[in-house]
Amino acid sequence: MAILEIENLSKNYGSTQALKGLSLTVEAGSVYGLLGPNGSGKTTTLGIALGVLQPSGGTARWFGGQISSASKRRVGALLETPNFFPYLSARQNLQIAADVKGADPVTITEALEITGLAARQHDAFRGYSLGMKQRLALASTLLGRPEVLVLDEPTNGLDPQGIAEVRSLVLRLAAEGKTIILASHLLDEIEKVCTHVAVLQRGELRAAGPVSDILAVADRIVLRLAPNAAPAALLEALGGFSWVTDVRPEPAGGVSAVLGPGRQPAELNQALFLQGLVLNSLEVRHRSLETQFLELTK
Numbered sequence: 291m292a293i294l295e296i297e298n299l300s301k302n303y304g305s306t307q308a309l310k311g312l313s314l315t316v317e318a319g320s321v322y323g324l325l326g327p328n329g330s331g332k333t334t335t336l337g338i339a340l341g342v343l344q345p346s347g348g349t350a351r352w353f354g355g356q357i358s359s360a361s362k363r364r365v366g367a368l369l370e371t372p373n374f375f376p377y378l379s380a381r382q383n384l385q386i387a388a389d390v391k392g393a394d395p396v397t398i399t400e401a402l403e404i405t406g407l408a409a410r411q412h413d414a415f416r417g418y419s420l421g422m423k424q425r426l427a428l429a430s431t432l433l434g435r436p437e438v439l440v441l442d443e444p445t446n447g448l449d450p451q452g453i454a455e456v457r458s459l460v461l462r463l464a465a466e467g468k469t470i471i472l473a474s475h476l477l478d479e480i481e482k483v484c485t486h487v488a489v490l491q492r493g494e495l496r497a498a499g500p501v502s503d504i505l506a507v508a509d510r511i512v513l514r515l516a517p518n519a520a521p522a523a524l525l526e527a528l529g530g531f532s533w534v535t536d537v538r539p540e541p542a543g544g545v546s547a548v549l550g551p552g553r554q555p556a557e558l559n560q561a562l563f564l565q566g567l568v569l570n571s572l573e574v575r576h577r578s579l580e581t582q583f584l585e586l587t588k
């Protein structure tokens with residue numbers, strides 16, 4: 291079932307085209323990442339989807355219908371850090387938020403439990419760590435038990451401990467069956483928590499699909515023969531293996547290639563040895579996700 295369908299969305303701020311015909315679909319049960327550098331249009335997309343911003347063109351449909359007060363109740367959102375009262379406790383702050391939203395007060399206890407704040411619920415907000423503060427912000431999005439959570443850069447400004455807390459909370463919420471839409475400029479974050487990703491650049495979609503497809507990492511194997519051996523024989527042998535692709539000479543000498551799915555460097559080493567080619571070195575060069583991302587957005 292489609293939770294959110296964005297079709298041909300555009301947004302202009304004066305002469306700035308923040309979105310240029312963006313389309314994407316978020317399916318139920320996914321953790322959908324919007325990945326893109328600063329200014330690529332992530333916040334604008336989420337703002338329009340949440341009905342906070344008006345699009346210049348295109349549509350955003352929730353649960354197969356227009357944005358309505360009923361659809362809004364099914365979506366919990368964290369676009370910017372909420373203002374909590376420093377001298378009030380977590381529970382008191384959530385009580386105020388629940389009143390404003392008209393959310394069932396029993397969901398306050400649930401939100402405190404799942405965010406791991408139950409034990410500290412009566413402590414004043416001002417004494418909380420950064421990670422706890424952000425978990426409380428997430429708890430406030432859970433009031434009223436929404437099916438979907440929309441989170442804009444949920445780990446921004448946190449220390450490593452806080453980042454880890456928030457990421458594991460997102461995973462826990464996803465495991466409970468919530469659909470989560472999360473914007474981030476961090477590839478590593480998307481890779482750690484998302485099932486699907488849309489890569490945005492300057493308001494346009496560069497790629498979209500399951501994280502495992504879009505951010506799949508193919509390692510490159512760099513092979514070097516003994517200094518007196520002829521590289522041509524190595525190139526020829528590699529060209530003969532159907533499971534070895536993208537063979538190319540390396541600038542610093544030797545040859546590199548990519549192995550097919552499930553193939554191991556040891557198999558390549560053995561196959562070459564059987565053809566009388568003895569390697570001086572075999573190095574696995576991990577293609578970083580960062581490189582992959584840069585290639586997608588270059």
Ligand SMILES: Nc1ncnc2c1ncn2[C@@H]1O[C@H](COP(=O)(O)OP(=O)(O)OP(=O)(O)O)[C@@H](O)[C@H]1O
Nearest residue numbers: 303306308326327328329330331332333334335475
């Ligand atoms: N209120 C505004 N007025 C003018 N330009 C804006 C406004 N909001 C956003 N923009 C511009 O629209 C573009 C997209 O911004 P947006 O905030 O959606 O990107 P983003 O990917 O969320 O980036 P960031 O992570 O920096 O928030 C940028 O060029 C930005 O400068």
